[in-house]
Every structure is written in C-alpha cells, then in structure tokens.
Amino acid sequence: MVTTQPQKLTFEEYLAYEDDTENRYELIDGELVLLPPESGINDWIARYLFFSLASSGLIPPPLIAIHTCELQVPVLQPGEAANRYPDLVVLRQEHWELTQKRLTITLEMPPPRLVVEVVSPGKTSRERDYQRKCAQYEATGIPEYWIVDTQQEQVTVLCLEEGRYIEVGVFGQEAAIISPTFAQLKLTVKQIFSSGLG
Template identity: 60%
Template sequence: MTFTQKLTFADYLALEDTGIEGRAELIEGELIALPPESRINTEIATFVFSSLLAIAIPHYLLKLYSCEVQTPVLEPRDAANRYPDLVLIREEHRALCDRRMTITLEMPPPLWVMEVVSPGKTNRDRDYIRKRAQYAAVGIPEYVIVDPEEQAVLVLRLEQGEYIEAGRYTGECPLQSPTFPALNLTAAQVLSAGQ
C-alpha cells in the first residue's frame, strides 16, 4: 500500500492495513518497516521475560516485542512510535489497548521498558540517546539497556523528567532494578542468554 500524503499519528492509528508486514515506525509521516530482531536480541529478551514470570509478574502485563509506545518527536528523524523489546504495562492498559496494543501519549506511560542494543553506531545512538530522550519525555519510570557488545546492563531511573544511572552492571554483579527488587539476576546471566 502506498500513501500519497504524510501520515499523522492519528492517521496511522486509524489504518486497518499498513501494507507492511510486521512492525513499522512512523518517521516524518512515512511508515518505515523494522527489520526482524536478531537471534541474540530475541534470546536475551526472552530470557528476561521468563525471569520476570518466575518472580510472579503476571504474563498479561509483560509484552515481548508486541507493545507499541507513542513517543514525542524531539528531533528530526525521530520515530513517533517505538517497539521496546520488553515492556511492563499497567493494569489499566489492558482495557485501554483492547483494540490495539499501542500506548499513546494520552495514556499513563508503561512502568518499565528494556532494549537490547543491536550492533552498529546507528543502533547504539538510537538506544542510548534517541530512545532514552523519548522514553524520558513519555515518563517511563525505568529504562534498561542491555548491551551485548559492551557486555553491560544499564539501569536508568527517571528523576525530574530525565534518566539518571541507577546502575551499570557487568560480570557477576547482581542487577538492581527499582521496579523489580525481587529479580535475582547477574549481568552475566542476562548477557549469556544470547550466546
């Protein structure tokens, strides 16, 4: 399907069929298809998903590659929507997202998001800089960046509209998540899930 005019986010939400198989980001009014996730990223995200289920986080509140978050466009070429690798939604999102698993700017933000960084400068900048700024602007309380290349897990906590580093974890260091204090994982366990 070809669109002759630039789409607004409302236009995008109203589409029955985007003409794109899979997920797409809305960038400057155009839908850009997202490539499939890598094996490493998928295995890490699935491992963390399973670990959260093991500490009794309800499965229906965890969204693995299936929750779209509307984000403000803060700079040119920012996407107006993001698909975090793993999201913890709020109970009220279940009713708000009956038709479509999209959390808009008018809704309360998700409680927690995680991204696994793909190789390359563009991907690093997107996860460490662009998504960080956009997720902070949305008001997501905790943002976790898993970086297989750096062999590190970065936990960011929102304070006064900006993310501050709650911890950078490597090796056998136990992760400390403000959202999931019962989570008993080390950085090495998370990172080795993709090897």
C-alpha cells in the same frame, strides 16, 4: 508523467492504517518505515528477560510484552520516529483494558512501568538506544529504562527522577541488576548472557 507524493499521515491516521500484513512500522515525518525482523540474539535476550520477570512472581505474565507493544513517543528531533517497539515492556494493570484492540500505548495513557532495549551491533543502533530512544522514553515519563548491551555484556539501568533519567548503575559480569521498580528481582548480567546455547 506526473507522480503524486503520498499524503503524510498523522499519528491518528497511522493508528487507523491497515495493510493486512504482520508488518511493523515506525512513523517518521508522516511516512511509514518498515521495521526489519529482530536478530536472533535480541529476540532470545528479550524472551529470557520475559521468563525471568514472569517467573519472579513480581509481574503477571500478561503484563509483559516482547517486541509487540508499540509506544507513541514525542518527536524531539527532526527525523525521529513517533512510535517505538521496545524489546520488552512491562505494562500497568490499567493497560490491560486500554490495549485490548491494539497493543499501543499512546501519550494520553499512563506510561509503562519498565522499558528494555537490547542494543544491536553498530554505531547507529547504539546512538539510537543510548541517546535518541533514551530521551524519548524520558520525555514520555517511563519510570525505568534498561539498556542491554550485547557487545559490552552489560546492563545500564536508568530511573526517572524529577523528569530526568539518572543512572542507577552499569552492571556487568557477576553483578546483580538493581531495579528501583522491582527491588526484589534477583537477576545477574551473567545469567542474561550465559543463558543461550554457548
């Protein structure tokens, strides 16, 4: 019996792909890879950050997306995804019109203002968020990237300067998070990690 290999998709073909489900996929080497559901803790932290940013008055709530905003990113190493779904994205005003049909920010569009990833447990997840996604977001020109580490209970803030991420700080415990993009934001790491049921 002869089997045919499914055709590899370009990113443009992927954008046109429909399977009538709510599934989220990463496009890796032209193939669709189904993303698993978010963990409870990651989802809660993303929702808490949404609440904190929206209630700060610094960002209109429609410009904050959790888990649903897709970013096209450059593939820098073999086997990397050509798209990512960050845990939280702060969009620019012009994205509102550009994403009415699909909440995807392509490389031709201006980059979002801020991207946040909540690190899931495990070595693979840590390497992906701290290294691979970091390099992709840097290459995309995203001006600020937060890594919320649930194991270390700390937040790393990176800021783009001359095309490279520099570390603004690694904030833990009682520390207030310093955001170059949203300098008036008042948020401590403790608030993020003590905001649940515990």
